[in-house]
Amino acid sequence: MVKVCIETYGCTMNQSDSDIMRGIVSKNFELVESVDVADVVIINSCGVVDFTERKILKRAESLKRLGKKVVMAGCLPRIATKKCLEVSDALVSPDNVHVIDLVVKSVLKGEKPIIIDRTSIDKSEISRIKWRLRENAIAIVSIAEGCTGRCSFCATRFARGRLRSFKLESIVEEVRRCVENGFKEIQITSQDTGAYGLDKGKYMLPDLLRAISEIEGDFRVRVGMMNPRHAVEMLDDLLNAFESEKIYKFIHVPVQSGDEKVLRDMNRDHSVEDFVEVVRDFRRRFDEVMVSTDVIVGFPTETEEAFLRTYELIRDVEPDIVNITRFSKRPFTPAFKLKEIHGWIVKERSRKLTELARGIGIKRNRRFIGKRLRVLITKNGKKGTKLARTDSYRPVVVREGNIGEFINVRIVDCAFNYLVGVN
16 A cells, blocks of 8 residues: 655644644555655645745655655645745645645656645534544644735745634534543644634634533643734633633734834734733733743844834733744745845844743743642653643643643742643
8 A cells, every 4th residue: 555654844733734634645545654664755834934945845855865756735835836846746735635635646646736726625624534643632623724914024824825714613523522532632723813703704712712611521722823913802702711711821922023113014913012911911810821922033124223122022021932033034925025134133133032031931930839730741741751731831841640631740940931840
């Protein structure tokens, strides 16, 4: 039987898409974990930054040299179509993953299919075919595809298209099946979870969270990234939905810059104050909420003063997690044409912000030393340890307990990005 291996890069949405492809491929081919024994390798690609794109294209080239058939799936087929064609045998866009078996069959016949025309498939309605790896207690459930944004730096919107929210009832049913199958952490994901339902005329994320919370079982839900604009517009409903003990008290709200002009140049559709209001109100309602944000350093119009405003915002708000990305110009985006800032300047700004963020992480994590917390063990860690999560999604490194088990631990130490717990 033909052997197929799937390699996944990038976000949780890609991981969910790989679950779909794994289920479909397994009906006609043998799935293998190692490319060494594979006849066909499906690369579920990411195109967020240039570095990742180059890494994936080089990977495809090396697989071709080994004599493998390579199918390029994910975001790159639409972002870098010509480059992908040069290093692979087929292209499949994210909204065409449901025909991946037909693509593999075509490749084996010596054909070179290019399946990147847009479709409106509702992935929640084909979720039963997913083949999730049972490596941990985590199940990823996508709730929508595409976004409502027009960010001037983003190429992913070309790959994923405009917002298409999946059917609420189908999503809830998928979560129910995951819980019944023993998964304890449900990660709901999309490009912007906060936009869920807007294509149907209203914000529906709070409705979805309430429906999921009614599912029987002891499990936790991690809500994926939501943009400040959407979060602030439904803030009261969102806060009320987060009251459920089944929802991790965790928000990922990317501010991207602390400067209003830079935000306008980025076409971000939110203000600094929107971000501040969301964080402030969540912290007022939930004492131990964990706040994650994203910052792009070195956007072409970011002056030294603009960077300082970003630095001061992070210093004052103190997010628990700051994901820092250096600006990477992407093809076909408005920002692609802008003159880039010198690399050494961007590197230095990134260093300063990273140093600040680490200091904040240490400061906020030290508050938990000596406390006893109930945590959910979600997966294996390094050197015989396991990774657990508090009710606010803070990572806790433990040595005892089983994956999928809730245990009580005492926090004895911390780093800037995790806690250490003992039974």
